[in-house]
Amino acid sequence: MENELDRIKDILKINPKGLTIEEVSKDLSLNRATAAKYLNSLVMSGQADLRELGRAKLFYLSQRLPLTNLLSLASDLILILDKDLFIQEANDSFLSYFSVSKEDIKGRQLEHSSLASYFSKEQFALLKEALDGSGRTFDFRMEKAGETQYFLMKFIPLVFEAGSRAVGIIFEDITEMKRYQVALEERVMERITELVIANNALEKQIQEHLRVQNALKESEENYRRIVETANEGIWVVDPGYNVTFANWKVTDILGYSQDELIGRNAADFLFPEDIQDHESKMHTRIEGNSETYERRFRRKNGSVCWMLVSASPVKDNAGEFRGSFGMMTDITDRKRLESELEQKSKHYELLLQTSTDAIHIIDKNGNLREWNDAFLSHLGYSANEAASLNVKDWDTQLSLNQVRERLESKQVKCIEFETCHHRKDGSLCNVEITATSVTIDGEDMLYASARDITDRKFAEDAIKKANKQVSLLTSITRHDILNQLTMLEGYIGILKKQLGNEKFADLIQKEENVAKTIHSQIVFTRIYQNVGVQPPQWKQVKDCISSVLATANTGDITIVIETGNLEIYADLLIEKVFFNLIENALRHGERVTEIHVSYRRTGKEVVLAFEDNGIGIPGQDKERIFTRGFGKNTGYGLFLAREILAITGITIKETGKVGKGARFEMTISECAYRFGNSSTE
Incomplete structure (x- = not known):
């Protein structure tokens, strides 16, 4: 594998503008999948970069400065950390300024070294982000020997030759740079004076000048490499607003190559309606002022790109304006979110007002x-x-x-x-x-x-009054009908005694049965008339059953209630339901010795169960027992129970087994049950 990787790196060196997977595959006689695997491996290790042009992917060798050269050439204070933030290198300038030796700090984790006090918690967090490719720059001030010194502290993502990630911290001493410039000018003046005074020192002065010039050139190249690898867009324009420099980030954001950017006027990348403001900003730069503002740019494909621009004037030693230096951050996503939030705000305001x-x-x-x-x-x-x-x-x-x-x-x-x-x-x-x-x-x-709800309240009051009148009328009517039925049953009894003819006795018996049926139906209406009249309420199951047992004759039968503090939302006649269930067990269970009341959860619902150990209910009767008129007694008990429960959406069914006992299960939806405050549910 190492041999193949070396072959791929050699061919990429020959083609610095990059090759596609197909071109590498063809030139090295590799199948496409193998070539793609090796190329992606080089990208992951940081030895190669990937650029997409349309649907094609171009791979080319990464252009990174070796760490040792960076340390030897830089005049800034430089500290190199590995992916775990352990100190790997520090140049002499750094060691001297912070008065530490390389032996004291190398191999130590920054957070636990003597340098930790110079970094805030936020900066430690951003160091970790820099490992993922997010560089940062901060203003940094330090008091030393009674003087205030200013630095630009930069976190720069790096990749070691082995491919592992690292981060470089560069302290650019702005104060020292100014002093150095002044000292340099004084030194040049001294050399000129010495040249006039002593012609024999001319050669030496020329050599010194060349040395300084070479050092400055190397420093410029070093800074250019740093700018090229910065994660922020950086460009420079001349006094005519023409682009003289643009780093890779600018080309990535705008979609142009460097050749397409250099030499073009900055206005070419703006929208016509923004040109006037752009010229106003450039005039501010000519006056020597820096500023930060948001600017809309036009990408090569015509789409909009928003940038946060931090611009500063560039002047020569004579103070003449020579252009503008700008750092740009892509804020397109943020602007889109702001626009969406504004639209939503307007939408919600419209909903509110309408x-x-x-x-x-x-x-x-x-x-x-x-x-x-x-x-x-x-x-x-x-x-x-x-x-x-x-x-x-x-x-x-x-x-x-x-x-x-x-x-x-x-x-x-x-x-x-x-x-x-x-x-x-x-x-x-x-x-x-x-x-x-x-x-x-x-x-x-x-x-x-x-x-x-004023009209609704009036309607509710009217309905309540009407129900009250209807209830009173039906109560009076029922009372009169029952009185008449009592008289009819009395007359039928007299006829049975006076008529001995069996033919008439059979007819009289049928009349008596009809009268009893009418009587039971009238009694049923007295019970049923109150169903749903009053609004449902929250009722604690245990209290309702206890109230029923206080009036029921259960004899020696054991009643077990295991419902905790379960409360259900039901009609006020819920106690009648529980009474009918207990009465059915006592009346029809024959050998019942225990009635067990419990509940269980099934998903979001609760099932409340009444079960006994009697003879049970045959399968063909499990549904029929809830129909009106079915049964050995009145035939209305379970029918009435189902209707009362249905008012608040509670269903009931019989699930017991013949010979083992009856079991009535009531299924209660999540909105119709709760647990009291003392419950541990």
């Missing part, structure tokens, strides 16, 4: 903070008047303490309740409130939606 419900937001002091048009219409206030309203001005029942309790409890997800609102004109209206807690700008508030 809602027919009176939507409003109040703070912990009850002050009205936000509202929609429907809220103003609901109460009859203007927007100016609403700005000074407090909840006590319109709600006759909700107190300020209740508002604070709901906010401070941190448990308000969504609550519904009814209250009464006082309008500006003095009228009252019943409303249904849906409220939840929200946090706006760090402040807890109550978001509420009010719906006028």
Whole structure:
């Protein structure tokens, strides 16, 4: 494998502009899959780079400066860390400035070295990001020997020759650079003076000048390499705004090659409507001012690219303007998110204002903070008047303490309740409130939606009154019918005694049976008339069964209740259901000695079970027992039980086995059961 990798690197050296997988495969007589594997291996190890041109992928050797050359050529303070942030190298400038020896720090993890105090926690975190390719630059100030010195501290992603990741930290001493420039000018002046005074020193001065010039050239090349590998877009324009330099990041962002960028005017990459502002910014640069701003660029494919531009003027030694230096960060994704958030905000505002419900937001002091048009219409206030309203001005029942309790409890997800609102004109209206807690700008508030239910409340009251009248009428009518049936049954009894003819006796018996059937049906209507009349309530199962047992004659039968603090949402006649289930076990179970009541969870539902150890119910009767009129007694008990349970969506079925006992299972949905506060559920 090493031999093949060397062959691929050799052919990539010959073709610095890059080769495709097919070209490498063809030139080295390798199959395409093998060539692709080796090329990707070189990219992963950092020895090669990949660039996509359309659908084609070009591979070329990475152009990185060897670590030893970097340390020997750089005048900055340089520290090299491996992927675990262990110190691997430091140049002499670094060691001297921080007064440490290489033996003291090399091989130590930066966080546990004597240098740790110079780095913040955030910078340690960003060092790890730099290992993943995200370089950073920081301003760094240090007090030393009574003087303040300024640095640019740069985190630069690196790759060792073996392919492992590393990070370089460069301290660019700006103060020393200025001093060096001044010293250099003084030295040149001294050399010129000496040249006039002593002609014999001319050759020596020329050689010194060449040495300094070469050093500066090498330093420039070093800085250029750093700029080329920076993760931020960097370009330089001349006084005519023509591009004179652009690093790889700029070409990557805009989609142009360096040849296509160099020499073109910066305005060529902008949209026409942005040109005027661009020229204004360049004028600011000519005046010697730096600034940071957002700019929209046009990529080669015509698409929009947003950049955060940090631009500074470039001047020569005489202070003349020579162009502008710009660092650019691609913020296209951020701008897109900002645009989407703005659109969503407008959408939600439209929903708020077009809602027919009176939507409003109040703070912990009850002050009205936000509202929609429907809220103003609901109460009859203007927007100016609403700005000074407090909840006590319109709600006759909700107190300020209740508002604070709901906010401070941190448990308000969504609550519904009814209250009464006082309008500006003095009228009252019943409303249904849906409220939840929200946090706006760090402040807890109550978001509420009010719906006028005055007409519904009037209708409910009317229905209640009508039901009351109907109930009274049916009660009187039933009483009169029962009185007449009693008289009829008495007359039938007299006829049975006076008529001895068997022919008439059979007819009289049938009449008596009909009268009894009518009697039982009338009694049933007395029980059933109250089903659903009152709204359902939360009932604790254990308490309901205990109430039933207090009036039922269970004899020696053992009743086991294992329902904990289970509560169900059911009609007020739920106790009648439990009574019928227990009575059926006592009446029809024949050999029942124990009745067991329990529950179990099945997914989001709860199954409440009543079971006994009697004779059980035959398979053909398991469904028929719930039909009206079936059974040996009245025939209405289980029919009535199913109807009462159905009011709140509870279903019931019989699942016992013949010979082992009856088992009635009631399935309760998640919205119709809960557990009391003392429960451990």
